[in-house]
Amino acid sequence: MALQTLAPGLHFLPGAVNSVVIENGAGGALIVDTGLDESHARRLLREVSALGLTPAAVLNTHSHADHHGGNAFLLKRFPELDISAPPFEAAIVNHPLLEPLSLFGACPPPELRTKFLLAPASPARGIEPGRHTLGGAEIELLAVPGHATQMYAVRFGDVLYAADALFGPEALGKHPLTFCVDSAAQKASAAALGEMSGVRVTLPGHGEPTGDLAGLIAANLAAYARTTAAVQAALGEGGATVDELLRRVCGGLGVHMTNAGSVVLNRAVVSAHLTEGLAQGWARLRVEENALLFWPV
Structure with missing residues (x-):
């Protein structure tokens, strides 16, 4: 092309x-x-x-x-x-x-x-x-x-x-667990772009250019919020390791991982949202029987 x-x-x-x-x-x-x-x-x-x-x-x-x-x-x-x-x-x-x-x-x-x-x-x-x-x-x-x-x-x-x-709609649909290392910062950065004035066209890193910056931001913030909700729902099933929570989250979102790369990338996403949960008070962390476990509050 x-x-x-x-x-x-x-x-x-x-x-x-x-x-x-x-x-x-x-x-x-x-x-x-x-x-x-x-x-x-x-x-x-x-x-x-x-x-x-x-x-x-x-x-x-x-x-x-x-x-x-x-x-x-x-x-x-x-x-x-x-x-x-x-x-x-x-x-x-x-x-x-x-x-x-x-x-x-x-x-x-x-x-x-x-x-x-x-x-x-x-x-x-x-x-x-x-x-x-x-x-x-x-x-x-x-x-x-x-x-x-x-x-x-x-x-x-x-x-x-x-x-x-920001990601285009197709990329958001293809990757329900949108990669991040800091989910709170990811949300804040997307929202901050909405405060800009005079932007005629926005090009995401993955996707088509658009004249609707506000709509693109809203779609991304909704996707990030869905991931947070999925992690909270998985946590609500009881305390678990990050790997167990990843399995639960993938089940809830219909994600099927087939290679090591996708596992470590998606594991990082779950970890990022858990860190956000610790800061916001809906998750807690403790060590039990030689395992690092996360629990709902």
Whole structure:
């Protein structure tokens, strides 16, 4: 699929994850999120070159492999390419083993070292939120933590690239347990985007562009609330480990996991909502018979 134009000088490449291309007016372009792998990055570079543009810099909105896995291919072609990311996320882009390591809690087995959880390393530098000029393109970075520990949405004029702070309806339906490391922050970040004015079109990290920012936010907040409700319902069946609660939640939401990656990702989601529950007072934690158990309050 070819690049689609969102505004003069601003394009995106649709895919399993969207990549954004921002022209700098001098024949170069800032690439925002490079996709999962070489295949996506190769297609991205072909489309960028067709516009007569050369990659001038890369911004990774966060460190999940599907957003920076294409960095390595672009670096082969452009070794001096500047890559930036939120500071915490930049550490993971530089040392990608941290992603499956954090999810598994120890040295990850081969089943958790696939390209979906372990991208090639690339030399990213940390960048703070605010207004920046990257690769000659002027943008505004907005902190939207929750899906990742740190994550940026990107504003360019009246266009907002929400990254994974917001998901399109199809993605929400496909993944009832929307990934997050901090569910309370995930909800707050989505709600905060609704306070923005002058946004004409919003592009989620996964999904189609829309002119209905308020509707997109409402759909995401409803999905996040359903996950919280599912965790609360599972907890109401009695104290249990995270793994048992995950089994209950998946049963309640009709989720069928078939690989190790989906298990550790969904386990993290349940853990995040349990942490929110501890803070809000509807869950409690204690150790019994050498097991870490969560109970309803």
